[in-house]
Amino acid sequence: MTTSQIKSETITVTPLVDKPLGCTVTLPSYCNNDPSLLNEDDHKKLYEAVLTYLVVVIPGQGNFSPKSQYNLTKSFDSSLKDEISYGHEDKILANDKSILKRDLITIKEQPEVHVLGNGVWNDPKYGKEDINLKHPTHFTFHKDHLPKEKCFDVPENEIPWTRFYRWHIDSALYKLYPPKITTLLGLKVPSKDKKQLVKYDDPENNELLVQQAATCFVSGANAFDLLSEEDKDLVLNSKIMYAPHPYIYISQCAATNDGLTICNEGKELELKELPPWEEKHIMKLPLVWTNPVTGKHHLQVHGCCVYKLYLPNGEVLGLEKSRELIYKWMKPAINPENVYAHEWSNGELCIFYNRGVWHSVSGQFDEGETRLCHQCNIASNEVPSVQK
Numbered sequence: 464m465t466t467s468q469i470k471s472e473t474i475t476v477t478p479l480v481d482k483p484l485g486c487t488v489t490l491p492s493y494c495n496n497d498p499s500l501l502n503e504d505d506h507k508k509l510y511e512a513v514l515t516y517l518v519v520v521i522p523g524q525g526n527f528s529p530k531s532q533y534n535l536t537k538s539f540d541s542s543l544k545d546e547i548s549y550g551h552e553d554k555i556l557a558n559d560k561s562i563l564k565r566d567l568i569t570i571k572e573q574p575e576v577h578v579l580g581n582g583v584w585n586d587p588k589y590g591k592e593d594i595n596l597k598h599p600t601h602f603t604f605h606k607d608h609l610p611k612e613k614c615f616d617v618p619e620n621e622i623p624w625t626r627f628y629r630w631h632i633d634s635a636l637y638k639l640y641p642p643k644i645t646t647l648l649g650l651k652v653p654s655k656d657k658k659q660l661v662k663y664d665d666p667e668n669n670e671l672l673v674q675q676a677a678t679c680f681v682s683g684a685n686a687f688d689l690l691s692e693e694d695k696d697l698v699l700n701s702k703i704m705y706a707p708h709p710y711i712y713i714s715q716c717a718a719t720n721d722g723l724t725i726c727n728e729g730k731e732l733e734l735k736e737l738p739p740w741e742e743k744h745i746m747k748l749p750l751v752w753t754n755p756v757t758g759k760h761h762l763q764v765h766g767c768c769v770y771k772l773y774l775p776n777g778e779v780l781g782l783e784k785s786r787e788l789i790y791k792w793m794k795p796a797i798n799p800e801n802v803y804a805h806e807w808s809n810g811e812l813c814i815f816y817n818r819g820v821w822h823s824v825s826g827q828f829d830e831g832e833t834r835l836c837h838q839c840n841i842a843s844n845e846v847p848s849v850q851k
């Protein structure tokens with residue numbers, strides 16, 4: 464038996480070279496190219512790879528079914544019972560005011576799997592009608608915008624400019640706890656030679672060259688490691704409160720140029736303008752979540768949805784002060800050298816540790832350009848915790 468045959472009996476994990484995080488995984492032959500059919504040992508190895516490298520890429524998954532995607536996503540969270548919820552409540556996602564408002568395009572037979580991308584698609588999986596997907600861009604979310612002529616239909620010898628849309632953790636941040644794992648399947652993606660330049664528009668004039676619509680990741684553990692010893696102590700012992708229905712609360716607001724937080728302009732809705740909410744469902748979470756496999760501390764904050772910050776000395780910071788402090792802690796982590804911009808090939812499956820990374824959409828599309836992805840995450844029943 465050759466070495467390669469021996470290898471094919473189990474999964475292989477290969478860390479990405481010269482990248483701040485990530486690994487690729489190849490599957491053993493017995494699972495017929497379906498990662499939801501791994502045996503217990505290999506599933507454990509895959510789980511450990513996700514929590515160690517934070518983003519796992521499995522190529523050749525163009526035929527990965529929505530049912531398998533759901534089963535795989537669910538399999539990483541032992542807290543899940545029979546009653547399963549997508550990471551957000553449907554009625555809140557579909558609320559006209561929500562910044563996450565989408566037409567809720569889901570797979571009819573597996574509604575926990577959502578369809579994302581750009582352009583018009585027709586597939587019985589999505590229903591009888593055509594679906595029309597719109598890739599989100601900073602033009603609808605940031606306070607200041609790049610010049611449109613630098614982003615759309617640029618001359619052939621120029622590279623279009625873009626921004627990080629919004630750095631985030633997948634989570635409703637109200638009533639439902641953050642999913643542990645998100646799976647994202649790139650079915651039809653732009654070619655690798657189509658580049659766009661992420662402009663930070665920060666004082667350092669940072670830039671990052673990426674494939675059009677690359678999905679960008681940073682490690683929450685690296686974010687924690689970059690803090691001063693004093694700030695580490697502070698974040699370990701502080702708690703963050705998110706607004707009730709946070710994506711509706713900030714629906715009139717606009718974000719900073721880097722998509723990390725919201726500009727303080729006083730445009731938040733009054734709490735009484737929000738859909739009904741209950742005190743007991745408001746999320747007050749540690750800022751640091753400890754990785755159960757590596758033991759590392761991850762700074763895990765959704766900078767756009769913060770509401771109040773509870774410091775260890777008993778002080779409670781309001782909206783503006785909380786945003787400022789959180790921003791100071793988060794910003795170094797998105798410097799270009801710390802970002803893993805996943806450049807997609809058709810049929811790649813990314814499995815990421817949603818409780819250990821932050822991620823952002825990038826890029827925009829000209830008329831007629833298309834992209835198609837299936838995404839799944841499931842709200843956990845387990846509260847994220849810090850082990851000090």
Ligand SMILES: [Fe+2]
Pocket residue numbers: 631632633822
């Ligand atoms: Fe996301």
